[in-house]
Amino acid sequence: MAKKACWGFPLQMVVCALALGVPGFPNTQAASTAKPNIVLILADDMGYGDPHCYNPQSKVPTPHMDRLAADGARFTDAHSPSSVCSPTRYSVLTGRYCWRTRLKLGVLNQWDPPLIESGRLTMGAMLQKHGYTTAAFGKWHLGWRWATFDGKPPQPKKGEDYRTKIDFSRPISEGPTTRGFDYFFGMVGNALSEPCLIENNRPLFTGQGKGPAIEGVSPSLLDNWHDRNTLPMLTEKVVWYLEQRAREQPRRPFFVYFALTAPHNPILPHPSFCGKTGHGGYCDFVYQVDWTIGQVVKALDGHGLADNTLIVVSSDNGSPGYADQGTTTASIMSAYGHFPSGPWRGMKADIHEGGHRVPLIARWPGRIKPNTTCKETVCLVDLMATCAAIVGEDLPQDAGEDSYNILPALLGQPRREPLREATVHHSLTGMFAIRQGDWKLILGLGSGGFTMPQHIEPKPGEPVGQLYNLAEDPTESKNLYSDRADVVKRLTELLEKCRSSGRSAPPSRR
Numbered sequence: 001m002a003k004k005a006c007w008g009f010p011l012q013m014v015v016c017a018l019a020l021g022v023p024g025f026p027n028t029q030a031a032s033t034a035k036p037n038i039v040l041i042l043a044d045d046m047g048y049g050d051p052h053c054y055n056p057q058s059k060v061p062t063p064h065m066d067r068l069a070a071d072g073a074r075f076t077d078a079h080s081p082s083s084v085c086s087p088t089r090y091s092v093l094t095g096r097y098c099w100r101t102r103l104k105l106g107v108l109n110q111w112d113p114p115l116i117e118s119g120r121l122t123m124g125a126m127l128q129k130h131g132y133t134t135a136a137f138g139k140w141h142l143g144w145r146w147a148t149f150d151g152k153p154p155q156p157k158k159g160e161d162y163r164t165k166i167d168f169s170r171p172i173s174e175g176p177t178t179r180g181f182d183y184f185f186g187m188v189g190n191a192l193s194e195p196c197l198i199e200n201n202r203p204l205f206t207g208q209g210k211g212p213a214i215e216g217v218s219p220s221l222l223d224n225w226h227d228r229n230t231l232p233m234l235t236e237k238v239v240w241y242l243e244q245r246a247r248e249q250p251r252r253p254f255f256v257y258f259a260l261t262a263p264h265n266p267i268l269p270h271p272s273f274c275g276k277t278g279h280g281g282y283c284d285f286v287y288q289v290d291w292t293i294g295q296v297v298k299a300l301d302g303h304g305l306a307d308n309t310l311i312v313v314s315s316d317n318g319s320p321g322y323a324d325q326g327t328t329t330a331s332i333m334s335a336y337g338h339f340p341s342g343p344w345r346g347m348k349a350d351i352h353e354g355g356h357r358v359p360l361i362a363r364w365p366g367r368i369k370p371n372t373t374c375k376e377t378v379c380l381v382d383l384m385a386t387c388a389a390i391v392g393e394d395l396p397q398d399a400g401e402d403s404y405n406i407l408p409a410l411l412g413q414p415r416r417e418p419l420r421e422a423t424v425h426h427s428l429t430g431m432f433a434i435r436q437g438d439w440k441l442i443l444g445l446g447s448g449g450f451t452m453p454q455h456i457e458p459k460p461g462e463p464v465g466q467l468y469n470l471a472e473d474p475t476e477s478k479n480l481y482s483d484r485a486d487v488v489k490r491l492t493e494l495l496e497k498c499r500s501s502g503r504s505a506p507p508s509r510r
Helices: 011-020 063-071 085-094 123-128 227-247 280-302 329-336 380-391 407-411 485-501
Strands: 037-044 073-075 133-139 183-187 197-199 202-205 254-263 309-315 360-363 372-374 423-426 432-436 439-442 466-469
Touching: 037 085, 037 280, 037 380, 063 280, 063 309, 063 360, 085 123, 085 380, 123 133, 123 254, 123 380, 133 227, 183 227, 227 254, 227 280, 254 280, 280 309, 280 329, 309 380, 380 407, 423 485, 432 485, 439 485, 466 485
Parallel strands: 037 254, 037 309, 073 372, 133 183, 133 254
Antiparallel strands: 073 360, 183 197, 197 202, 309 360, 423 432, 432 439, 439 466
């Protein structure tokens, strides 16, 4: 049966679609003169069940995300391209599944070279072509080329002080500013000590003692440095940057990619949030994430930028749900009754839904109908093609290979078929799954991630994979692999085609 559109299709949506050059409608001059600002906020390890608007039983107050959902759209079947960090970030910025790169499993370490290939079109570079000024803040985790004393790639041995190898007085090459961003302020990982704060391509300090003054950041956050100050510092810097864009004359459209460092380990909420939820450090950290999102929205609203800004909030993967620093997901569920994965099986790193089904909230005043819920299956890899459609860009054949334009779902454009032919999922250890309609096929047994058992060797006569009908079995508890050989065959062939063909999305067409 053909999948229904998310919402009705009022006349004002037709007008918006005409103005924006949405596929299926003729382009107009308005598409090139009224480009929206785009703000993408990507939380780190926030689960589907953390925001209250997704899980009424959540132990975390999330008034700002709830308000965004009320003002815009909330997707209930959105997925990260991977169940872990670096691969998702690659896919978000390139529109390409990361398993097509050299990174076949796991994540990058802090010394690895750039994962985004030189010359590959990124979301930032594509928007630059259309007059956008672009900035990235927070966690990069996509590789750099560090300056070293001996000129060799840095690979410190365990226990070896990297400061004896890295020359922090020299610029870092091939980072964000060579991958489509005019400005960068952030770090390699989730903490300042991994291994330094970076502005553009310059290391500022290494977390030892007091750092230099930074425009837009309160001195109190830099004096007596502690990693608890990381998220507030980044938040202040983004708010400062938005203020600069509001003052710019003439104004240029801007793209802000704000990659949060929370609620990922280390679980270190700022003291002003500690104990606020009464449900442990993790919940306090999610509460701080919501506050951070609220500060960005407040800046957009306060500077008169909101009406022409598309803001998207999501997460790079599911949550491991640590209750407090060093504790496990089981403890947060047993001690506090909070389920960071919501109703889904598994957690971060897993191939099951809890590993990759994520919140996705979008607000675009006058374009996205308020208080809407969309059940369309979408993936964060789709943001590349969606932004291309917004600005009227036909992506070349060697860009956005796995990215589908989900603008019709955002705007409520009617359609008879699902936007995506299928969606590929990928776990920490490289386990594949493919989703089409209600069916999800997993190539292997076990979680492929953090949940034990990670891998199971099938016994003679037992199924070698997992097949679930998510409409009838959303918790992935009844394996139908042996019962539906026809579905297994069809999805196996479709996954193989996707893996071998080099792309899964149709060529870009406006």
